Amino acid sequence: MLDLRAIRKDPESFDRNWARRGLEPQSPRILELDELHRAALTEVQELQSRRNDVSRQIGIAKSKGEDASALMNEVASIKDKIAEIEEKAEGYGSVLNDLLSRLPNMLQGDTPDGPDESANVEVRRVGEPKRANGDTPDHVEIGEKLGMVDFEAAARVAGARFVVLNRDICRLERALAQFMLDTHTGEHGYTEVSPPLLVSTDVMYGTTQLPKFRDDQFETTDGRWLVPTAEVVLTNLVREQILDLEDLPLRYTAWTPCFRKEAGSAGKDTRGMIRMHQFYKVEMVSITAPDKSRDEHERMTACAENILKKLDLPFRTVVLCSGDTGFAASKTYDLEVWIPSQKTYREISSCSNCLDIQARRMKARCRAKGEKETQFVHTLNGSGLAVGRALVAVMENYYDPADGGVFVPEVLKPYMAGQEKITA
RNA sequence: GGAGGAGUGGCAGAGUGGUUGAAUGCGCCGGUCUCGAAAACCGGUAUGGGUUCACGCCCAUCGGGGGUUCGAAUCCCCCCUCCUCCGCCA
Numbered sequence: 001m002l003d004l005r006a007i008r009k010d011p012e013s014f015d016r017n018w019a020r021r022g023l024e025p026q027s028p029r030i031l032e033l034d035e036l037h038r039a040a041l042t043e044v045q046e047l048q049s050r051r052n053d054v055s056r057q058i059g060i061a062k063s064k065g066e067d068a069s070a071l072m073n074e075v076a077s078i079k080d081k082i083a084e085i086e087e088k089a090e091g092y093g094s095v096l097n098d099l100l101s102r103l104p105n106m107l108q109g110d111t112p113d114g115p116d117e118s119a120n121v122e123v124r125r126v127g128e129p130k131r132a133n134g135d136t137p138d139h140v141e142i143g144e145k146l147g148m149v150d151f152e153a154a155a156r157v158a159g160a161r162f163v164v165l166n167r168d169i170c171r172l173e174r175a176l177a178q179f180m181l182d183t184h185t186g187e188h189g190y191t192e193v194s195p196p197l198l199v200s201t202d203v204m205y206g207t208t209q210l211p212k213f214r215d216d217q218f219e220t221t222d223g224r225w226l227v228p229t230a231e232v233v234l235t236n237l238v239r240e241q242i243l244d245l246e247d248l249p250l251r252y253t254a255w256t257p258c259f260r261k262e263a264g265s266a267g268k269d270t271r272g273m274i275r276m277h278q279f280y281k282v283e284m285v286s287i288t289a290p291d292k293s294r295d296e297h298e299r300m301t302a303c304a305e306n307i308l309k310k311l312d313l314p315f316r317t318v319v320l321c322s323g324d325t326g327f328a329a330s331k332t333y334d335l336e337v338w339i340p341s342q343k344t345y346r347e348i349s350s351c352s353n354c355l356d357i358q359a360r361r362m363k364a365r366c367r368a369k370g371e372k373e374t375q376f377v378h379t380l381n382g383s384g385l386a387v388g389r390a391l392v393a394v395m396e397n398y399y400d401p402a403d404g405g406v407f408v409p410e411v412l413k414p415y416m417a418g419q420e421k422i423t424a
Numbered sequence: 425g426g427a428g429g430a431g432u433g434g435c436a437g438a439g440u441g442g443u444u445g446a447a448u449g450c451g452c453c454g455g456u457c458u459c460g461a462a463a464a465c466c467g468g469u470a471u472g473g474g475u476u477c478a479c480g481c482c483c484a485u486c487g488g489g490g491g492u493u494c495g496a497a498u499c500c501c502c503c504c505u506c507c508u509c510c511g512c513c514a
Contacts, residue, residue: 042474045483052443052483055495059442068494075494242471363472374471 001360002100004034017106020113020322026103033096040089047082051075101205102212105357107322108294108331114321120334121321126305127314129338130397138341139395140272143169145404146424149273160270161262161277168422172408173280173391175415177255180282180307184384188303190253190284195233197256198224203236206362208328215263226259230283231381238287239362242374248366249296250287253384255280272392274346279388286380289366290356293378297353301333304349304384310411313393314338316345328354335385337393348389351382 007014011027018026054075061068112121143149148169154162165173184190204210204225209217209232218226227233234252243250258281262268269275284303288296301317308315320332329352336345356376359365365374398407405423408416 038474041483045474048484049482051494056443058494062494063442072494079494365471372469 001357002103002106003356003360004030004096004100007031008034014106018103020107020111021104021325022115022323023103026099030096030099033092033099037089037092037096040085040092044082044085044089047078047085051078051082054078098211101208101361104327105330105355107325108353110319111325111331112319112321113323115323116321117324119321120318120324122316122318123333125314125316126309127312127338129314129340135401136340136396136399138272139392142395142399142404142406146406146422148422158277161275163273163276168416168419169391169395171416172394172406172412172422173387175408175412176390176394177280177282177387178415179310179412180384180387180390181253181255183307183310184253184282184284184303188251188253188284188306190251190303193234193237193252193254195227195230195237195254195256197227197233197259199227199233199236200224203232203239206236206239207232207358208361212327216261218259218261227256228260229258229281229381229383230254230256231285234283234285235287235358235379235381236362237285238364238377241364243287243364243366243377245289245366245368245371248287248289248377249292252285252287253282255282255387273388274392276388279386281386281388282384284351284382284384287364288378288380290375290378293353293355293380296378296380297331297333297351300380300382300384301335301351304335304351304382307385307390308335308337308348311390311394311409313390313397315348326350326352328352328357330355330357333382335383337389338397339393340396340399346389347386348393349383349385352380354379354381 002014007027007030011031015025015027018024054071058068058071058075061071112119114120137145140149140151143165144151146169148166150164150166151162153164157164181192185192198220201210201223204217209225209228217228220226233256234254237252238250257278259278260276262275262277265275273279284300286293286296286300305315305317315335315337318334318336320326320329320334325332332350332352334347335349335351337348338344339346355378358379359376364377364379366377367374394409394412395406398409399405400407400421403423405421407421408419413419
């Protein structure tokens with residue numbers, strides 16, 4: 001949710017910012033609805049005030065044993081009027097609210113302008129691709145030859161976009177997750193959380209999956225939702241709270257499955273485990289004071305990069321342009337890992353600063369000690385990393401053409417009982 | 425799933441239809457006293473919204489939603505959460 005008061009104060013700057021995402025000016029409609037809404041609200045409140053006043057007089061009159069029927073008649077007519085205006089006010093309010101909840105966040109000044117991903121800007125590149133040629137088999141071929149990746153079995157039990165992993169490959173997946181969690185908790189100051197994977201509609205609204213992205217989500221028959229990312233739960237941990245400013249930042253990490261319908265991605269990445277309906281991800285979430293989120297964003301991105309560095313996987317970091325930046329984000333860094341079989345860098349992490357847009361929806365605030373004023377916190381989320389895609393990257397980058405095996409990255413050996421290599 | 429009990433301000437805890445946004449205690453903030461501190465005493469201490477240049481005024485909120493009533497924390501209905509017992513179960 002955007003700050004309606006801020007829009008009132010400077011509607012043009014909001015329209016200018018939305019234009020960077022290719023949106024038409026929104027403020028005229030917003031301001032019109034806002035004005036109608038507030039006028040109705042004021043009228044309702046004046047009537048309520050009058051009603052309360054007369055009711056009080058009725059109480060006094062009755063306690064004195066006087067006749068109050070004239071007063072009671074007056075209240076009756078006020079009540080009808082209140083109901084009428086109230087309905088009007090609620091109508092304007094809900095239309096306005098729906099409009100606002102479907103508008104994306106303000107972009108930061110240093111988010112570059114551009115229509116789509118082709119305009120994203122590379123900010124760093126770390127490591128050199130070991131094999132830039134196309135002779136590396138892809139992870140599907142590697143995994144199936146090892147007999148440890150089985151898409152057919154997955155299709156039999158669940159359908160397309162699922163996978164069954166076996167033996168050393170699923171152990172490697174687990175090792176990756178463990179390594180990421182240990183690094184975030186041990187070195188990066190994050191607190192590990194094991195959260196619910198089914199959440200309420202309010203929670204999905206809080207982090208902006210709803211109402212606009214309903215079609216991407218799995219809804220249960222009892223009105224709950226399967227989390228598309230742990231961001232949803234971790235961020236909502238502070239919903240409806242007033243936090244002590246001194247306790248910020250809060251940093252949470254969790255290793256969870258993620259469930260996505262991938263409704264708009266039909267035909268994209270159909271081969272392999274790049275795009276699944278279900279995948280594991282280690283997520284980082286930070287809750288910060290409003291003036292600290294920009295620094296935290298850099299820090300969080302560095303934490304995600306650190307995982308790739310330790311895994312010794314070649315990657316680059318790009319800052320997304322205005323047209324590619326997600327709905328809730330004001331600025332996003334994507335980390336892209338080298339995928340040898342595709343001879344390209346593919347997204348493995350996305351770190352976003354959402355400013356206060358989620359906090360407003362969640363009513364998550366903070367307050368300095370001794371102060372009366374509350375402020376909305378800022379929320380950030382980043383993958384640290386997508387475990388499924390990390391597995392793909394390790395399988396391909398650590399592939400040994402000599403025997404079709406996969407070397408175990410140095411940092412993962414402790415999680416694999418010292419195992420050096422995965423072979424058939 | 426069944427039966428019963430409970431949800432009030434930061435916390436504890438009154439309040440069962442009438443100037444109750446809510447007694448009292450604790451905590452917290454400010455002040456008096458003191459060389460200083462403690463104690464004591466005095467004052468203040470919810471959130472959101474509308475309106476106003478401002479002081480302020482007003483509205484809503486006692487788990488959530490709806491209803492009865494001139495008037496609801498208090499009565500009725502639905503839902504949620506927690507506790508106790510029974511059943512089931514990873």
